Amino acid sequence: MNLDAAFLTALLLSTLRQTTPLLFTALGGMFSERGGVVNIALEGIILFGALTAAVVVERFEAALGPGPHPWLPWVGVLAAMAVGGLVALVHGVVSIRYRADQIISGTAINLLAAGAPSLVLTYFYGNATSSKEVANRLPLLGPEGFALSPLVYLAFLLVPLAWWVLFKTPFGLRLRAVGEHPEAADTLGVNVYRMRYIGVVVSGVLAGLAGAYLAIGFLNQFVRGMSAGMGFIALAAMIFGKWHPVGILFSTLLFGFASALAIQLQGTEILPAVLVQAFPYVVTVLVLAGFIGRSRPPGAVGKPYEK
């Protein structure tokens, strides 16, 4: 193992790339849980977002020809965000309106995300595992050798924005109130259900964005199961980050680093690749066991609210 500059640079860039989808998703999960709704469906929503982005871009290419369309990937991104928001809305309706167990509802959407893409892929491409590769990926921004997808920058810019929205705006105050003590918020005239719906849909939009990043930023196609537990890891990162944007920034960087290290170690003779793949998951278990006692979730998280 040679710890030269090239290796470290690759590790750093890889860390940023691996952190991006986790950061989007964890910030999304934060909005949902701050409003009082556990959204374990984020894992599945990433997949739906990725599928949407890849299929939309590919369909447009099939209609318009492959030739470079710089606007096209952004259409894919928007479509992925819209679908992510819609799927989250389903979770919202079932768990807010119909007072379902939020974890079961989320798991149902994750199960759906494991099966439904195959139907769509079979319909469009005749195989059940991956979509056709797209020619128009998201562009790269930055100096030669250090260029990153614009979504990477966006993810990190979202951190101060999320902080400002959550702690400095009336909206953020209401959202937190609804998640902490819905009865109190209700008596003060806050529409509990509406705030919760907004929180859930925002989380879906952000997870859809993470999916779009995976499908047309990180790769150039949808592959079955490509989220590989990122949604769950992001939730762990959110807990570890104490439901706070800055905490989440650092915790997702930790998990991103674990994933990046696993990727960089593959193909070396340091550790077997099959074992190294499990590294981020082991870190997650250890972190949850070691630190959860010291963080406190929003008071009413997971509980359906009744007027």
Next chain:
Amino acid sequence: MGVLTDRKRLGVLVLLGGGLTLLLWYLAPWAVPHRLFGGEGVLLNPFGHHLPQGTLPQGYRDTWLSPVFYLSLAWLALTLLLPWTKAKPTALYWMGALGLGLFLLTYLLFQGSVAEANRLGERPLRRYSLGLGSYATLAYSLYLLLLARTFSPGGLAFLVRRRGLVVPLFSLLLASLLGGAMVAVLKESPGEAASLREALMLKLDLITYTYQLLYSPLVNPSGFLQSLLLATPLIFTGLAVALGFRGGLFNIGAPGQLILGAIAAMLVGVYLPGPRWLVLPLAILAAALAGGLWGALPGWLKARFGAHEVINTIMLNYIAASLFLFLISANEYKFFGQTLYLPFKYPGYEARSHEIRPEARIPHWTELVAPGGELSFALPLALLLGLLGYLLVRKSLGHRVLSALLLGVAGYLLGGLLPGPQVAFGPDLTSVRLNGAFLLALLALLFFHFYVFRTVGGYELRALGLAPKAAEYGGVVAGRKMVLVMFLAGALAGLAATHYVLGGGIDEYRLKQSLPYSVGFDGIAVALMGQNTPLGVGLAAWLFGILLTGGLQVNLQLGISRELVSVLQALIVLFIAAGGFLPRYFTDPLRAAEVELREERRKEVEA
């Protein structure tokens, strides 16, 4: 709620159902006497057939259809009028029964017409069935019976009391409707349509045919065995999830627990020499133990550190998958430049272990039912004596179970000595790899029933699930119980591996990369559909076994991905979580009790 409004509501509900039935009678085929490969069929409808080849099949006569149609129409008119007359709602019972009779008549006449054609024609019709139009008659009859019960005194309470059945079945119905819509969108109907009505008829027939294929294992012997084969692991994983739910924990870790069970079964089954009576039970126990320990880990993490079991069990699934591939995908690995040799992988391209020794294999179903081609009385006699032992000994539960076990073993040994008649099974049946693990699954169902509902430990477990604080106040040590629940749940999931590894459930007696550990996730749907009761879990596992078997046919004949079934499963989970979108008193026990009380009082007033 006054009597008048009730009557009006009944009238409207009957009108809605009747209207839908009429629409389906007009649009959907009543019968399909011949179906071509790829799904296109000869569609018979009283308002005009759709005939892909221009004519009816040779020798086939459709004269039975119009009398049946006019009879049905008269019946439908009667049912629509009835709620607006002075007749009591119970009169609808008769209408429902009449409808069932009509359906039976339709069925018999259709079967007769096909038999007649086959007697005369040169090329016999083999792929034929009734169509959605006839099924609409059946569905409307059942709907009328349901309405009659609901609108007679105490009817609502009757439904609410059976909410454990109503919610899953209604969710299944909703999921099936949505699944049908998806089929209609995703799959072009075979055949050409001249009009909008024909296009709709083709679509409706396509959806019907898809569901006929999905449920076809019910009427076909090899499909039936195959459905039991696929149900076997689902029973185990369904119980693994259900036990967690009963104890207030959500066990999404069944896939990982299954993997650990599979690894342990492989280690004992391949490397432990010895006689069958010792090695086989040890291999099974090892699977349970390993799965149990893998399950107990997140239980302990929750009890000790408060780490949520959902995320931890999911993470442990990924870790288990890595571990499993690590063991069987190569023989040597580099660790910091050092080479580590592992003996587990079988030479060759594929990632798989060495074969399980013959002594540690779970026997194939033919060996159990008819060893050496001779029908054996061992299992039936064991079942009979075991049941007698349980029913006749009227002492404590422990005594009863013990006597049942002892008598069961005695029956097995005795039955093995009795001579039996020679039987031979066709290759389509012997090729189904159903094995003794199915019996283990049935035993697991019994274990679940006795442990959860008949022991103090099970009572504590349910108390912890229903009201954790009250349970702790009542003396349950929550942390210890949590670890125990997760251990038992993991052990059940680990046992699912015996079906694959020791029973050769897929194709070989090995641990293979193709181990379908995601059945652990399917267990969630099974547990919810089965409402966490052993009978429910058994039936739900069988239902999904049927659908998965049928899904293969759907894929072969219609080219629709088999994942249709997993989408249906996911939708069922979602809808059950939402209480089937039914009124609150179907999900909330307190409101259910209120409804029952109210109905009770109303009955008294009316009496």
